[in-house]
Amino acid sequence: MRTSLERxxxxxxxxxSLPSPFGIGTLGAAAxxxxxxxxxxxxxxxxxxxxGPTSYGDSPYQSxxxxxxxxxxxxxxxxxxxxxxxxxxxxxxxxxxxxxxxAYDAIFYYRFPLLRKAFERSGHKGTxxxxxxxxxxxxxxxxxxxxxxxxxxxxHREWLTWDEDIRxxxxxxxxxxxxxxxxxxxxxxxxxYKFFEQWNKLRIYANxxxxxxxxxxxxxxxxxxxxxxxxxxxxxxxxxxxxxxxVAGVPPDAFSDDGQLWGNPLYDxxxxxxxxFAWWKDRMKSLxxxxxxxxxDHFIGVVEYYSIPTGRRTERPESGERGRERS
Numbered sequence: 001m002r003t004s005l006e007r008x009x010x011x012x013x014x015x016x017s018l019p020s021p022f023g024i025g026t027l028g029a030a031a032x033x034x035x036x037x038x039x040x041x042x043x044x045x046x047x048x049x050x051x052g053p054t055s056y057g058d059s060p061y062q063s064x065x066x067x068x069x070x071x072x073x074x075x076x077x078x079x080x081x082x083x084x085x086x087x088x089x090x091x092x093x094x095x096x097x098x099x100x101x102x103a104y105d106a107i108f109y110y111r112f113p114l115l116r117k118a119f120e121r122s123g124h125k126g127t128x129x130x131x132x133x134x135x136x137x138x139x140x141x142x143x144x145x146x147x148x149x150x151x152x153x154x155x156h157r158e159w160l161t162w163d164e165d166i167r168x169x170x171x172x173x174x175x176x177x178x179x180x181x182x183x184x185x186x187x188x189x190x191x192x193y194k195f196f197e198q199w200n201k202l203r204i205y206a207n208x209x210x211x212x213x214x215x216x217x218x219x220x221x222x223x224x225x226x227x228x229x230x231x232x233x234x235x236x237x238x239x240x241x242x243x244x245x246x247v248a249g250v251p252p253d254a255f256s257d258d259g260q261l262w263g264n265p266l267y268d269x270x271x272x273x274x275x276x277f278a279w280w281k282d283r284m285k286s287l288x289x290x291x292x293x294x295x296x297d298h299f300i301g302v303v304e305y306y307s308i309p310t311g312r313r314t315e316r317p318e319s320g321e322r323g324r325e326r327s
């Protein structure tokens with residue numbers, strides 16, 4: 001069924017761009033103040049960039065998961081109010097010199113040890129709220145949390161460089177690493193629990209003020225992601241070593257003589273169809289719980305895409321081909 005947006009104006013404001021004394025915008029007071037400003041300005045929509053956990057380069061369009069939230073956006077002031085952190089601990093961290101820019105290297109270095117302290121002090125284990133959260137997200141949360149725990153174990157390298165047994169997700173390896181890294185897996189589950197707890201409160205507040213949140217989601221997922229690691233059969237990968245056969249991009253146009261080489265693995269749409277598009281359905285259900293309105297970035301990629309052989313350094317007309325798929 002096709003629905004249309006109610007006519008109205010809105011603004012694009014990434015969560016990361018909200019003001020914050022702690023290096024990056026969060027789901028805290030500044031987000032609520034922005035909602036109040038939107039209401040006073042008689043706006044109806046707040047569009048955000050993708051809110052997934054960012055990978056190398058920290059582009060919101062290259063995420064470790066198509067389902068998870070970015071731990072960078074967990075508000076530290078809220079954790080202080082909950083008794084999980086102190087301002088002495090937070091202020092002892094370096095958050096960068098320029099408040100108008102995000103120092104992602106500093107955020108990466110300092111934020112996770114802080115969040116680890118919050119995790120160790122939290123009484124979330126065994127609570128009904130946490131158990132409900134894990135149950136409602138069981139289709140992706142365990143795999144994502146194990147992926148992130150393994151990634152830290154392998155010094156944050158992409159999964160294609162991990163030991164062969166866990167790289168190929170052999171059942172005995174999944175069990176071994178799940179047991180060996182059990183507390184780390186719980187830590188990453190806790191981060192998602194806190195992200196979604198804070199996000200849901202913000203969304204409810206925005207809706208109560210008459211503001212709807214528009215989510216911007218990438219058509220493709222990152223190669224270095226839990227999605228590709230867990231579901232390699234859904235992508236155009238070489239079965240022997242799991243590397244992409246062809247990758248995403250766009251041909252030359254008026255803006256670029258060489259086109260754009262994105263490098264994301266392409267979907268195997270035939271295989272997805274055999275599964276009745278289960279992964280995509282799960283993804284859209286998850287996003288429907290996250291946003292009021294979902295915008296798929298480069299939506300045309302669902303029915304037509306540009307296919308580039310792996311190894312190309314630029315996208316010249318002769319180096320790619322169009323793939324047309326079932327709509």
